[in-house]
Amino acid sequence: xxxxxxxxxxxxxxxxxxxxxxxxxxxxxxxxxxxxxxxxxxxxxxxxxxxxxxxxxxxxxxxxxxxxxxxxxxxxxxxxxxxxxxxxxxxxxxxxxxxxxxxxxxxxxxxxxxxxxxxxxxxxxxxxxxxxxxxxxxxxxxxxxxxxxxxxxxxxxxxxxxxxxxxxxxxxxxxxxxxxxxxxxxxxxxxxxxxxxxxxxxxxxxxxxxxxxxxxxxxxxxxxxxxxxxxxxxxxxxxxxxxxxxxxxxxxxxxxxxxxxxx
Ligand code: PEP
Numbered sequence: 206x207x208x209x210x211x212x213x214x215x216x217x218x219x220x221x222x223x224x225x226x227x228x229x230x231x232x233x234x235x236x237x238x239x240x241x242x243x244x245x246x247x248x249x250x251x252x253x254x255x256x257x258x259x260x261x262x263x264x265x266x267x268x269x270x271x272x273x274x275x276x277x278x279x280x281x282x283x284x285x286x287x288x289x290x291x292x293x294x295x296x297x298x299x300x301x302x303x304x305x306x307x308x309x310x311x312x313x314x315x316x317x318x319x320x321x322x323x324x325x326x327x328x329x330x331x332x333x334x335x336x337x338x339x340x341x342x343x344x345x346x347x348x349x350x351x352x353x354x355x356x357x358x359x360x361x362x363x364x365x366x367x368x369x370x371x372x373x374x375x376x377x378x379x380x381x382x383x384x385x386x387x388x389x390x391x392x393x394x395x396x397x398x399x400x401x402x403x404x405x406x407x408x409x410x411x412x413x414x415x416x417x418x419x420x421x422x423x424x425x426x427x428x429x430x431x432x433x434x435x436x437x438x439x440x441x442x443x444x445x446x447x448x449x450x451x452x453x454x455x456x457x458x459x460x461x462x463x464x465x466x467x468x
Contacts, residue, residue: 216453376418387428
């Protein structure tokens, strides 16, 4: 069992920043994070940025040319390798750009683009098959929280997304717990509530895939994470990082969240 899971702080840029703006943003972030990511093991943090598809090649080139410690991520992909899927991008195409992490099942994709649990499951498997790591998003609506069904919703989504995966694959995954009512609203789950649901995600994995993968799986919290609340959230034992939307567009704020997440 690991002494410490390395926190992963991921910036989901959503449909923001053209490729010129993306280049400036990643360069500024790298400058602000200089010396912070390659320090001592016990304080290590991993940072990924998830630009829109049109920015990926530009950001990849910047990361590799300037040898940044930042890792490239994507926001979405299809599960098929190639074919007649107008508008889609395949996991093979992302892997070719050295993408390391791909978000699967973000609530905006589930709600606005009708992504189902089954689609998320197929995507997660395809992302893994191409050597990348899925960040599988789960979380309840406000109505579900108020009805007391958070537990059922989250455990159901975790089981459905990971169904059929081997234990060692599950142990390397990232699950992001994102209460939908906290995304982009300025409302954050309390650190206690976030910890309770992140622990539930881990317990669901222990139940279905065993203790070993549940101990290594990383569980992020997402939903209005800001420099002012990051340290408290990250201090909880089952929260292994954050998926950050709005605050990741401002390099100073995102760097402050990374700084707050160091052990
Ligand atoms: C997100 O998009 O995953 C997210 C958590 O957004 P925000 O940080 O803006 O709430």
